[in-house]
Amino acid sequence: MIKNQKFITNAADLPECIGDLSAVKDALYAIGGKWKLPILMALFGGNQRFNELLRGVIGISSKILSNELKDLEENGFIQRKVIESYPLVVEYELKPYSYTLLDVVIALSEWGLMHREKLKNEFSS
């Protein structure tokens, strides 16, 4: 069910604090772009190997996935975990800091569902 009723649709109902512009820019700088959040969301379900991520994050190329994983690792969102076996297995694992993104992910997910519904209605009417 789409919770349309929770969305404010006019200026009069705006809360006094509508967020800090530079903080939003900082957030977009760290986790904006097309791929970082989808990669982290795939890992919310549990550790994954490179090829599992490549299949799970539809549309990403091997080169971009590799770069994004390095970025996410450098910025403390994930870590590479080497499992001693033969052959060696490398998994990617969320670090606790990634869980701080949960509210962002949920807000984007709810908005995305609502937006998709809107586009569907416009297309069918």
Added chain:
Amino acid sequence: MIKNQKFITNAADLPECIGDLSAVKDALYAIGGKWKLPILMALFGGNQRFNELLRGVIGISSKILSNELKDLEENGFIQRKVIESYPLVVEYELKPYSYTLLDVVIALSEWGLMHREKLKNEFSS
């Protein structure tokens, strides 16, 4: 004040629903990128002319601002408003649909503030 206590930092506290991956991708497709949310946030404060936005959205170029405004207009987030005067004045105004983004903006803003604080602490320690 940074509300650190509200952020989940381990997997055990994750809610069952952590969002819908394809919905997040839809949302990022519509309002992701570096500039769309900062432009909309500038307009949350009231209508603005092109040059006001160019000054207010620090770092954006005239060409990118022009493209982003066209995109936002086509997708129903804003409208151009021509004020009959001499010379003509053109302002950009939010359409009601933009207000549905409020939860997303607030979540990103809170996370951005927390993230900035984290980087500051890492840098100073």
